[in-house]
Amino acid sequence: MSGEAVLARGLTRRFGRFTAVDGIDLAVAPGEIFGFLGANGAGKTTAIRMLCGLLPPTSGEATVAGIPVGRRAVELKQRIGYMSQRFSLYEDLTVRENLEFFGGVYGLSRHRIAARVAALLPYLGLAGTENRLTASLPLGYKQRLALGCALLHEPRVVFLDEPTGGVDPLARRRFWDLIYEQAAAGVTIFVTTHYMDEAEYCGRVSIMVQGRIVALDTPAGLKATTGGRDMQDVFLRLVDR
């Protein structure tokens, strides 16, 4: 068995006659921050949903955290965390209630939940908000809470689908600090983004166009091969081609 945290071979998803993800291959090492870039509609979310076991692939296969996706679903779910593109925690629960709920459905013991919540609240910068209704939080806080809910059960691989969409640079910076810390602790981060400055923070980056991965390398490597000044430039050159 390979040591890769995420491995995809010819992963494909069609919706009717439309191919949203077209035979992608990739391998992500444990503890890596892997950037998944692409224009809107490129197929990033569809690919991530397949890797999380939320959507069956039309063809191809994937292994995540050592588990073949599609079989042994419960084991897979115990080992991965997922933050969907759209904020999807319960707005009518408090911060603490959301954390406790997800701790509970992941099967953590009461003590474990208490300890994890106590540790995560200050870590996420959410101390003092625990009894506020989630609906009343600013988006940046909600995103960190969603990250917390995805990290509660200490997954080995975390999928973050546009985790910083729609917030200011400061809030994005805070979020990325958390991502770095998680990666340093050995968690594999698989992250999609629209922001090209964020792409610079990734260990390696793949660029997806119309369901295909057209480039995959370190930010420095991509700049060298395409001749782009920065990631923005690289992206435009690759997407326009």
Next chain:
Amino acid sequence: MGPLASLMRKEFLQLRRDHAMLRLVLVLPIVQLLVLSYALDNDLRNVRVSVLDEDRTPLSRGIADALWESDVFVPGPPLASGDDLARSLKVGRCDLAVRIPAGLARDVAGNRSAAIGVHVDGTNSSTGGRAAGYAEAAIARAATGRDGRVGAVRFFYNPELESRLYMVPGIIVMIATIVSAMLTGMAIVREKELGTLEQVLVTPLGSLQYVAGKSAPYALIALVDLALATGFAAVWFHVPLAGSPLVLLAGVLAYLAVTLSLGLIASVVSDTQQQAMFTVWFFLVFAIMLSGFFFPIENMPPWARVLTWLDPMRFFLAIVRGVLLRGAGFGDLARDLLVLAGMGAASFTGAVLAFRRATS
């Protein structure tokens, strides 16, 4: 706390914060019970009878008086001719018209047969038929001088044949059905619309746990509503709880398993709350019509009678009426309880499988 308990706790927390919904769910059923019980009261009274008396004898006048004396009838406008009679019925000036032909007294005295015409507005076949029956009995009594004690009918359990005693349990059944099926009908599809379902689906929570956790809070609400409605019916309408509350509870639990699960299935197969709502209503109308609430099952054509065997409401209605009005026990209702329990188990399994299929 296990995954199932966490899910239930979450559902209760959300429900507790939804004050508008709580108010609706706890107050509306009582309003419904009150309004419908009065509105659906179909006891016969104030039926307007007009008499075309072409005989004009003491006997013919006696017949008219006998009709008007009864609680059921009130005098309608007088009639001048056969044409007048037809017109009056047609335009609704009276509900029932009686034509006493000339020579009636003579025929009766001579022991010859006589024909008194009873004309009924049959627009409402049920009340029309019953009014005609009352009228015939009253006429026969007046014409022969004998009251109808020969072969008198006695009604058991509902001695006054009060329709309310019969209707109230039916309304209670409807309330339980609507509350349970509607709420669960919204339950899963709402999470789909909000996107929260996706976040739950990446957790190891199983289909069985999910379906059970989703039903539990709504089962509790339905139980509270049922307790309120039954208590209210007893205090306000004097509908007796003649039988054992345990038998009733057994029926209620089996029935709720059916309605909650069917609601969840509707929720699983729908993409929007409107779709779910429509699906639930569609089946609800069938269930109500075939349940025997409005139309007695014995009066249905054979194919429809067969269909009623698929209608959980039919069995639940039989149980509620049986326990409340007749004091029926486990033994008397064994068939209905067993069928309902079977349906409950089947629909719950169906809901779990539907959820599993839709999400993997």
